[in-house]
Amino acid sequence: MLELAGIIILGILAQWVAWKFKIPAILPLILIGLLVGPIATLFTDDGTKLIQPIWNGSEGLFPGESLFYFVSLAISIILFEGGLTLRRSEILNVGPVIIKLITVAVIVTFFGAGLAAHFIFNLSWPISFLFSSLIIVTGPTVITPILRNIPLKKDVSAILKWEGILIDPVGALVAVLVFEFIRAGAGEEFTFTALAEFGKIVLVGFTFGFTFAHALAFSLKRKIVPHYLLNVVTLATVLGVFVLSDLFAHESGLLSVVVMGMVLGNINLPNLNEILYFKESLSVLLISILFILLSANINIEELELVFNWKAGLLFACVVFIIRPIGVFLSSSKSGLKTNEKLFISWVGPRGIVAAGIASLFGLKLYKVGVPGAEYITPLVFMIVLGTVLLNATTARYFAKLVGVFLKKSEGILIIGASKISRLIALYIKTNNQHVVLVDSNRDNINKAKDLGLDAIEVNIYGDQLKDNIELNDVGYLMALTANSDINKYAINKFKDQFGENGSFRLITSEEMKDPQNSPHEGLFSHTDDYQKLIRLAEKYPSIQEIKINNKDHYKTIIDLTKEDIDIIPLFIKDPNNSISIISSYSEKIEQIKDNSFLAYIGKPIDIEEI
Numbered sequence: 001m002l003e004l005a006g007i008i009i010l011g012i013l014a015q016w017v018a019w020k021f022k023i024p025a026i027l028p029l030i031l032i033g034l035l036v037g038p039i040a041t042l043f044t045d046d047g048t049k050l051i052q053p054i055w056n057g058s059e060g061l062f063p064g065e066s067l068f069y070f071v072s073l074a075i076s077i078i079l080f081e082g083g084l085t086l087r088r089s090e091i092l093n094v095g096p097v098i099i100k101l102i103t104v105a106v107i108v109t110f111f112g113a114g115l116a117a118h119f120i121f122n123l124s125w126p127i128s129f130l131f132s133s134l135i136i137v138t139g140p141t142v143i144t145p146i147l148r149n150i151p152l153k154k155d156v157s158a159i160l161k162w163e164g165i166l167i168d169p170v171g172a173l174v175a176v177l178v179f180e181f182i183r184a185g186a187g188e189e190f191t192f193t194a195l196a197e198f199g200k201i202v203l204v205g206f207t208f209g210f211t212f213a214h215a216l217a218f219s220l221k222r223k224i225v226p227h228y229l230l231n232v233v234t235l236a237t238v239l240g241v242f243v244l245s246d247l248f249a250h251e252s253g254l255l256s257v258v259v260m261g262m263v264l265g266n267i268n269l270p271n272l273n274e275i276l277y278f279k280e281s282l283s284v285l286l287i288s289i290l291f292i293l294l295s296a297n298i299n300i301e302e303l304e305l306v307f308n309w310k311a312g313l314l315f316a317c318v319v320f321i322i323r324p325i326g327v328f329l330s331s332s333k334s335g336l337k338t339n340e341k342l343f344i345s346w347v348g349p350r351g352i353v354a355a356g357i358a359s360l361f362g363l364k365l366y367k368v369g370v371p372g373a374e375y376i377t378p379l380v381f382m383i384v385l386g387t388v389l390l391n392a393t394t395a396r397y398f399a400k401l402v403g404v405f406l407k408k409s410e411g412i413l414i415i416g417a418s419k420i421s422r423l424i425a426l427y428i429k430t431n432n433q434h435v436v437l438v439d440s441n442r443d444n445i446n447k448a449k450d451l452g453l454d455a456i457e458v459n460i461y462g463d464q465l466k467d468n469i470e471l472n473d474v475g476y477l478m479a480l481t482a483n484s485d486i487n488k489y490a491i492n493k494f495k496d497q498f499g500e501n502g503s504f505r506l507i508t509s510e511e512m513k514d515p516q517n518s519p520h521e522g523l524f525s526h527t528d529d530y531q532k533l534i535r536l537a538e539k540y541p542s543i544q545e546i547k548i549n550n551k552d553h554y555k556t557i558i559d560l561t562k563e564d565i566d567i568i569p570l571f572i573k574d575p576n577n578s579i580s581i582i583s584s585y586s587e588k589i590e591q592i593k594d595n596s597f598l599a600y601i602g603k604p605i606d607i608e609e610i
Contacts, residue, residue, distance in 0.1 A: 003051050010036070011288025022149060024142040026291060026351060027388050030381065033295020038303055053297040067297065068367075071360045074286040076242040076257045077235070078356060079172050081279035083261020084272070097334045101163045102170050105326030109136050110174065112322035117379070120314050126182045127365075127372040133178045134358045134380050135318060135350050137171030138164045142351040146391050150399050151406040151472045154434050154454075156340050158470045160347055172353055176254045177202070179361045182370065183250075204249035209259025212241045216260075217267045230271055231278035254357075287356075294359040298378060306378045314379070315386050323348045339402040346398050349387040354380055409475030411435065412581075413498045415490045416481035417444035417455055420530075420537040420601070424480070424570065425453050427543040427599060431577050434473055438465065460490055466497060474498045476581060478523060479505035482530045491521055504581055506530050524582055525561070528568045536568060536602050543570065545597040546605050554592045560605065567602035 010032050018025035036050040044050070053062050062070060113132035117123050123131070143164040147157060180201040216237050219225050225233045238257055245256035264272070305311075324345035331341050358380035365373035399405040412428055414421050417439035425448065428435040437448045437455040448455035458464050465471065477499035479487035487505040495503035504523040524533075548554045554572075561567040572580045574596045 006036075007051060007289055007292050008285075011285075011292055014292075015284060015288055018145065022145050023392050024145050024349065024351070024388050025287070026142060026355065026384065027392065029288060029291040030295045030355070030385060033292040034298070034303075036292070037296030038298050038300040041300055049296060051292070051296045053293050062293075067293070068360070068363060071290065071294070071356075071363070072253070073239060073242065074290050075356050075360050076254060077238060077279065077286060078283050078353065079254060080238045080257040080261040081276070081283050083172075083258045084265040084276050084279065095159075097331050097336065098159055098162045098166065100330035101159070101327070102167045105330045106136050106167070106170065106174065108326035108329060109318075109322055112325065113318055116314055116317040116322070120310050120317075121372075121375060121379075123372045123375060126178075127370070127376065130175070130178050130182060130361065130365075131376060131379055133171070133175040134354050134361070134376070135383050136174060137167050137353045138348055138351060142349040142388055142391075143347070146347065146349060146388075146395050147472065148466075149472075150396050151409050152343075152399065152404055153340070153406065154411065154470055154473055155336070156343060156404060157472050159336075159344060161468075161470055164351075172357065173255070173258050175357050175361070176205075176258065179357075179365075180205075180252070180255065182365065183368075201249045201252040201255065204245055205252040205255030206259050208241055208245040208248070208252070208256040210263055212237065212256075213260040213263035213267070217264060217269055220269055220271060227271075231275060234275050234278075235282070290356060294355070294377075295381070297359075298381070302374060302378045305375060306382045311379070311382055315383060318383060319348070319387060319390065340404055342402050343399055343404045347391050347395055349391045350380075350384045351388075355384045406473055409473050409500060410578075411471070411474035412476040412478060413438065413471060413474045413494070415439075415460060415477070415479040415487070415494075417441065417448045418480070418482070418534065419541070420533045421480045422448050422451060422453065423537055423541065423543055423601065424478075426451055427571075428579060429453060431573065431579055433579055436471060436474065460486070460493070465494065471498065475501040477503040478581065479503075480523075480530070480533075481506075482534075484508040495521075502581060502583075504583060506533070520583075522583060524568055524570060527562060532565070533568060533601070536566065539566070540602050543599055543601050544604060545573070545599050548572075548592060548594075548596045548598055550594050551592045554596075554598065557598055557605070561600065561602075564602070567600055567605065569598055569600045571599040573597040573599060 011029065014028035014032055015025050017023075017028050033051075037052075038049065040050045041047045053067050110129065110132050113135055114125070114129040117131045118125060118128035121128075138160075143160055147160060183201075216234065219233075220230070238260070241256050241260055242253035246253040264275075269275075324342075327345040328341055331344070336344075359377050362373055362376035362380075365376065396405070411434035412425075414425055414435065414437050417425075417437040421437055421439075422444075425435045425437050429452075435454065437445070437453055438458050438460065439445055439448075439455070440457065440459045442457055445455045445457045454470075456465075456468070475498070477491065477494055479490040481487055481490075484506070491499070491503050491505050504521050506524075506529055507522045507526060509529055546557065548557065558569060561569050569582050571582060572592065574580070574593050579599075
């Protein structure tokens with residue numbers, strides 16, 4: 001009981017350490033597992049592990065087949081959750097570079113790493129290609145913490161983010177298929193019978209996954225399942241499909257749950273986000289337990305297999321040759337510069353799915369006596385630990401070295417996606433500045449996307465925005481909602497992360513009554529609130545510009561806007577098309593350059609009046 005409690009406590013502690021120090025959780029989890037497992041045998045008097053998942057085959061925390069069953073069920077839930085995140089529309093919208101990264105680069109890694117493993121370690125072809133299929137995936141759980149505090153161009157961070165999200169289920173699917181192919185042949189020559197068995201696994205896996213996904217979707221849409229049982233019924237269905245599929249075709253269960261997750265993720269389900277959040281929380285707990293167990297289960301002899309020059313050579317081939325070839329082939333004829341391609345090539349940490357499936361497949365193949373299976377788990381763990389350590393410690397410095405590190409964040413994040421926010425965002429985008437709208441209202445987000453704007457449907461009371469690496473280039477924050485409390489909350493919560501150059505919010509009706517008490521973060525002017533902005537957006541649905549000859553001219557125009565209720569000043573655009581936000585606290589007269597422009601919403605300004 002002490003060991004079980006210790007695993008959970010150490011696992012959650014590792015997750016907290018990862019959050020606190022902004023590193024991938026897999027790093028402290030595997031290190032803790034190695035410390036209480038194989039490394040502990042070097043220091044204990046009797047040479048035993050502090051935590052022993054299996055001991056002498058029939059003793060330990062998970063004697064006999066128990067560890068295989070637990071790992072299989074846990075991986076099935078993790079892979080189902082990964083499949084849920086894959087959206088067909090997202091693949092079509094992310095652009096050709098990302099599509100090539102999850103196709104062309106996957107092929108390069110599969111064959112390149114397979115060839116390297118075969119010739120360096122003299123492994124059989126099936127085991128070599130199983131290894132290469134396992135290291136295809138990167139994963140958002142390792143990418144996000146590494147890039148969270150590196151200000152990058154949106155294109156670069158978006159490519160890395162979407163590669164990690166989309167390649168997870170793709171890589172898992174490839175790994176499962178290769179594993180099934182090896183199992184079908186039992187590690188021997190692939191006869192017609194073995195190929196037929198492989199075909200049966202693929203057929204059953206896809207059939208069960210597709211069928212039960214639609215059956216679950218039907219029951220949820222018809223509200224056959226009450227809301228309070230939504231998550232647990234989904235969990236039970238995933239486990240049931242995994243086991244049932246395995247009964248019809250041995251080892252087809254993982255394929256079934258991956259397909260089931262992918263199909264469900266692309267069906268319009270009203271409660272899909274709730275299922276996803278529950279699975280994410282469950283996955284955190286399972287991952288915490290799983291990787292301490294799997295790391296502790298490695299023997300010191302297996303570690304010795306990869307502590308040699310061959311492992312170093314294989315690591316160098318994967319990281320410094322195969323990954324760059326895949327990235328440069330995938331990004332040929334794209335708008336990416338060479339330094340951006342180099343940075344994307346450098347950042348490719350392998351993640352949780354790779355390590356988890358490797359342990360499961362390695363254990364299963366070793367148990368049935370497939371030659372070389374003992375190399376799978378330690379080799380993949382070596383790649384995972386090595387790439388995470390390399391990227392976590394060097395990504396920021398490498399970004400500066402190749403010149404992709406943004407010295408100043410010029411992007412603008414707008415809280416609220418109402419009509420006035422969309423008009424403002426469209427003007428900013430037209431002037432070639434990165435702008436992102438966030439709102440919890442789906443209609444507002446869809447309208448923004450229809451205009452070609454970057455928009456995220458999110459609740460700002462959650463933590464999703466803080467983890468979004470596509471916002472790394474944001475340095476200005478504008479809170480433009482109708483609710484003054486939300487505006488204040490957004491400023492207080494996000495000003496440090498997204499408002500390094502300035503955080504602004506609309507003033508409240510109470511603040512409008514006291515011109516001498518204008519808040520430092522007040523937006524546009526002291527006489528204009530959300531209601532007035534919306535009124536003008538309906539009456540004059542466009543943002544206009546007027547040329548500013550000099551500072552005196554600017555002051556005259558601002559005085560005019562204060563007297564006219566149908567004009568609100570928004571931005572100053574200098575001769576280089578750089579936009580500055582006008583604050584109600586400061587009119588920025590000292591920053592005005594000759595031949596700048598004032599952007600405003602409202603009726604056209606009569607030049608003769610000024």
